[in-house]
Amino acid sequence: MALLTPGAMTYAEWALRHDPTGKIASMVNMLSQANGILDDMLTVECQSGNAFEYTQVVKLPTPARRVYNAGVPRTLASVAKLTATCSEYADWSVIDQSLAELGGNLNELRAGEDSLHAQAMGQLVASDLFYANRATDPTQFTGLSNIYNTVALATSNIAKNVIDCLGTGSTNTSLWLINWGPKAIHALYPKGTQAGLVHKDVGLLPVVDAAAQEFMAYRTWLQWKIGLAIHDWRQAVRACNIDVSALNTGTAANLINILAKMVHRLPVQPAGVGPVQMNDSAPDKLVMGRAAFYCNRTILEYLDLQAQNKTNVLLQQQQWDGMPVTTYRGIPFRCSDALLDTESRVL
Secondary structure (H helix, E strand, C coil), X not given: CCCCCCCCCCHHHHHHCECCCCCECCCCCCCCCCECHHHHCXXXXXXXXXXXXXXXXXXXXXXXXXXXXXXXXXXXXXXXXEEEEEEEEEEEEEEEHHHHHCCCCHHHHHHHHHHHHHHHHHHHHHHHHHHCCCCCCCCCCCCHHHCCCXXXXXXXXXXXXXXXXXXXXXXXXXXXXXXXXXXXEEEEECCCCCCCEEEEEEEEEEEECCCCCEEEEEEEEEEEEEEEEECCHHHEEEEEEEEHHHCCCCCCCCHHHHHHHHHXXXXXXXXXXXXXXXXXXXXXXXXXXXXXXXXCHHHHHHHHHHHCCCCCCCEEEEEECCEEEEEECCEEEEEECCCCCCECCCC
């Protein structure tokens, strides 16, 4: 008996994609997601191959109070070099030539199938931006949740930007504030390549089935090479341990108070957010990137309800490009379905 090629479209799958008239069926994608983080993130080319190197100041010089006729010790700042690398995501969209040409809807059939592969890849990348962990899987880069992963200052200074919202179970989610910028936080792509999803129609080529027999098939190659560089960990804030099961009962953490705490964790604040508009690394100008809040639909729903309360003058519904957008002090909220409602407690 011949073996079916894993991931290959069968006649039954072909039939499901067509309506009774023989045209491509109008499909409702019940698995679609909104992931605004993919639209917002700044992406920078690696300096060498697959690696991006950046330098952080980890210790300032130590000035001394001098008295007459006495010297002072020489001191020096300490810096550290860090390297971030990219991960590669790839997928094939493959349809047997005879199946693809059956019914006369070749281009439409392929386009629909390719778009589903692209959606799946985008969802995986969005999820990995939050949850990937290079320590447990060397094919991954390390996502934000595994960097901002403790509320204990004794464990990491990054805990200063991780706000504990006191959920204790495993029905928690996180709310993120990220400031994208070339010296703040940005995504990466390898030198000499291109940023974002690569979609390449390689046409009609022979492929091999599970029994090592060849047949002709239309093939599309999808690829995405991406990494994450965090120059300054102060440029992101995570409000973790938000118990979603407690939101309905009114016993969850106050989301408005959490937002106020989050914006004050940033080293520089956007105009209209707070009084810290510059710092000593660039005292002559505003050094603010592109800031946005990221949360899933559960949190966004409760924030929208709060925005309808007229006493919340800082949380508002505004029009951006003709679309209603919830903002806090002018910083927009982006829906990220990749953020889970089932996060374990961050300790």
